[in-house]
Amino acid sequence: MNVSPYILYSDGQGNIFEDTSLYVTGRSGWDALPIPDDEWIELPEGGNLYELPGRRGIGIDVETGEMRLCEKGWAVAAFIPPAHTGFYLAAYETAPDAPTLPLFCYTAAGWHNDKFYVPATRIEQDIRQECAGFSDTKVKSGVTTLLEAYPHNRLVQHLANNCALTYHCPAARNYFMGRWECPVPSSPACNANCIGCISFQPEDETIVSTQDRLTFKPTAAEIVEFTVPHLETAPFPIVSFGQGCEGEPLLMWETIRESILEIRKHTSKGSININTNGSKPNAVRELCKAGLNSIRVSLNSVREHIYTPYYRPNNYTFADIVESIKVVREHGGWASINYFVFPGMTDSVEEYEALRQLIKETGLSMIQWRNFNIDPDWYLGKVGVTETGDCLGMKQMLELLREEFPDLKFGYFNPPMERMLGNYEEDFAHA
Numbered sequence: 001m002n003v004s005p006y007i008l009y010s011d012g013q014g015n016i017f018e019d020t021s022l023y024v025t026g027r028s029g030w031d032a033l034p035i036p037d038d039e040w041i042e043l044p045e046g047g048n049l050y051e052l053p054g055r056r057g058i059g060i061d062v063e064t065g066e067m068r069l070c071e072k073g074w075a076v077a078a079f080i081p082p083a084h085t086g087f088y089l090a091a092y093e094t095a096p097d098a099p100t101l102p103l104f105c106y107t108a109a110g111w112h113n114d115k116f117y118v119p120a121t122r123i124e125q126d127i128r129q130e131c132a133g134f135s136d137t138k139v140k141s142g143v144t145t146l147l148e149a150y151p152h153n154r155l156v157q158h159l160a161n162n163c164a165l166t167y168h169c170p171a172a173r174n175y176f177m178g179r180w181e182c183p184v185p186s187s188p189a190c191n192a193n194c195i196g197c198i199s200f201q202p203e204d205e206t207i208v209s210t211q212d213r214l215t216f217k218p219t220a221a222e223i224v225e226f227t228v229p230h231l232e233t234a235p236f237p238i239v240s241f242g243q244g245c246e247g248e249p250l251l252m253w254e255t256i257r258e259s260i261l262e263i264r265k266h267t268s269k270g271s272i273n274i275n276t277n278g279s280k281p282n283a284v285r286e287l288c289k290a291g292l293n294s295i296r297v298s299l300n301s302v303r304e305h306i307y308t309p310y311y312r313p314n315n316y317t318f319a320d321i322v323e324s325i326k327v328v329r330e331h332g333g334w335a336s337i338n339y340f341v342f343p344g345m346t347d348s349v350e351e352y353e354a355l356r357q358l359i360k361e362t363g364l365s366m367i368q369w370r371n372f373n374i375d376p377d378w379y380l381g382k383v384g385v386t387e388t389g390d391c392l393g394m395k396q397m398l399e400l401l402r403e404e405f406p407d408l409k410f411g412y413f414n415p416p417m418e419r420m421l422g423n424y425e426e427d428f429a430h431a
Contacts, residue, residue: 058092086343191316237271279315
C-alpha cells in the first residue's frame with residue numbers, strides 16, 4: 001500500500017465510519033506513531049472491529065501532517081483472528097471516566113479503498129482455528145455422540161457444555177469435530193494471580209473474567225478415557241493439558257503423569273503437550289520421563305521485573321520457568337513460549353536482548369507470537385511501566401530473530417508430532 005488508511009470512529013450505536021481528514025496512527029507502548037505503508041494487510045476473515053468507549057482516536061491530519069484527536073466519535077480497534085500477530089495497538093486518548101476495556105486484543109485498524117486494514121502479519125499457516133473451518137452442525141453432532149459415548153465423564157461434559165457450546169472455544173470445537181488438538185483441562189487451582197486471568201478475577205476488579213474456571217479435579221481414568229480414542233483416530237492429533245478455563249496444570253502433575261503413562265500403554269500415536277506457567281521444573285522432569293512430548297510456557301515478558309508484577313507468582317520464580325524449558329529440551333522434547341505480544345514492550349530493545357539470551361540459554365524450539373488480550377493502559381499501569389525505552393518495531397524484531405536463529409520456529413499453535421519431526425512449513429492442515 002502506498003498511502004495510509006483513514007482513521008475509523010464509532011457513533012456509539014454500533015456504526016463505524018471513516019474520517020477522511022485523518023490518517024490512522026498506531027500505538028507502541030505509550031506513544032502514537034505513523035504506521036509504515038508496508039505493514040498493513042487487509043483485516044483477515046474472522047477479524048472484528050470494536051468500539052472503545054471513552055476514548056478518542058489519534059490520527060495524522062491529511063492536510064497539515066500534525067497529530068490530532070478524532071472528535072467525531074469513539075476510537076475503534078480490531079480483533080485480529082488467531083494465526084495473525086499485530087504490529088501496533090490502536091492509538092487513542094482515554095478520558096478519566098472511561099471504562100476498563102475487556103480482555104481482548106486491540107490492534108490498530110483503518111479504511112482504504114472500501115476495505116478495512118490492520119498492521120499485522122500472518123505468523124502461522126495452520127488453519128486449525130479459521131472461522132470458515134468450523135461447522136456448528138458438526139460440533140453439535142460431535143457433542144451428542146461423545147456425551148453418549150462417555151456419559152459419566154465430567155471432563156467431556158465440561159468441554160461440551162462450557163467450552164464448545166457456551167464459550168465457542170476453538171480447541172474444544174475441534175475436539176468435537178474429531179480433529180487436531182484435544183484440550184484437557186486438569187486443574188481448578190492456580191499458583192499465579194495473573195492480572196489478566198481469563199478464568200478468575202477478584203470481585204473488586206474493574207474487569208470480568210471471560211469464562212468460568214473448571215471446578216473439579218479430573219481423575220486419570222477420566223482423562224485417558226477420551227484422549228486415547230482421539231489420538232488413535234484424529235488427523236495430526238495432540239492432547240493438551242492446560243487450557244484457558246483452568247488454573248495451573250502442574251499443580252495436578254501426579255494425575256497428569258499417571259494419565260500419560262496410561263495413555264502410552266494404549267497408543268503411541270500423536271503428541272502429548274502441556275500449556276503451563278512452567279513453575280515446577282521437577283514436575284516437568286517427571287512428566288518428560290513419563291512421555292510428555294512438548295511444553296508451551298506462557299510469558300508476558302522474558303524480563304523478570306515485567307513478568308513478576310503481571311503473573312504475581314506464589315512460591316516460584318522466573319528462574320524456575322527457564323529451568324522448565326531447559327528440562328524439556330534436555331529430554332529431547334519441543335519447547336515453545338506462548339509470548340504475549342504488546343507492541344512497544346515486546347519489541348523494546350531491552351526485551352529483545354533478554355529474549356535472545358533466553359533462546360541461546362534454553363535451546364528454545366518455537367515462539368508462539370500471541371496477541372495480548374488486555375486493556376493497554378490498564379496493563380501498563382498494573383505492571384508500573386511509564387517508559388518503554390527504544391523500540392525496534394515488531395516487524396523488524398521478527399526479521400532480526402529469523403536471521404539470527406534460523407532453526408527457531410514461529411507460529412501461533414502447538415505443532416503436532418508430524419510437524420515437529422518433519423517439514424515444519426508444510427501446510428499440513430489442508431490434509
